[in-house]
Amino acid sequence: MSEAAEATLHVRERALTAPALDYGAPExxxxxxxxxxxxxxxxxxxxxxxxxxxTSLLMSTGGGIVGAGSHDEVSHAAHAFLFEAxxxxxxxxxLPDLSFPELGRVRFFVRRGDRCVVGEAGDLELAEGRHDLAGLYSLAQAVVTQVRRTTRS
Structure with missing residues (x-):
């Protein structure tokens, strides 16, 4: 595994497991x-x-976009996603473990206090609006869209 892949996995792991206090999260x-x-x-x-x-968009192979939330459009979309989550x-x-979802699956994760909870669904079910989490998926996709728009070179 490359150093870049290890670094992005570390960021993800901390997001899923670190105490809320480490992030200065509001009680x-x-x-x-x-x-x-x-x-x-x-x-x-x-x-x-x-x-x-x-807001960060990370790739398991390494790299990604960190700090995209500094753009207002991204921040607004991210807050809408977080509120709904x-x-x-x-x-x-x-959270059962730190594994990634299987091919064709989407895993949602949400932190409240020191807890991390997850939900999972098929990507097609979500994209076609046939799953309860489809609305949350749409909000996440809106964040991804804003990240891509605002970070294009």
């Missing part, structure tokens, strides 16, 4: 961090959105 927030893992044939793309607008905390399950 009592419905959610202070939310994201998704989308599994493709050769890479898993991870979107991470924090309560403070911090907070409404799902009680419906999701505790």
């Amino acid at each position: 009592g927030a419905e959610a202070w961090l939310a994201g998704i893992d989308i599994a493709f044939p050769d890479v898993v793309v991870t979107l991470i959105c924090g309560w403070d607008g911090t 907070g409404a799902w905390v009680d419906e999701l399950l505790p």
Whole structure:
């Protein structure tokens, strides 16, 4: 595994497991961090959105875009995603492990306090609006779209 891949995996692991205090997360927030893992044939793309607008789009093969939340468009989309994710905390399950989803699957993760909960669905079910989490998926995709628009060179 390359150093870049190890670095992005470390960022993801910390997002999923680090104490809320490490991130300065506000106490009592419905959610202070939310994201998704989308599994493709050769890479898993991870979107991470924090309560403070911090937004990163990471590749399991290494690299990605860190700090995209400094753009207003990204920050607004990320906050909409995070707000909606907070409404799902009680419906999701505790994080079982740090594995990535299988090919064709999307895993949502949400942090409240020191807890991390997850939900998973097929990418086609979500894209076609046939799963309860389809609305949350659409909001996550809106963040990805804004990241891509604002970070183009």
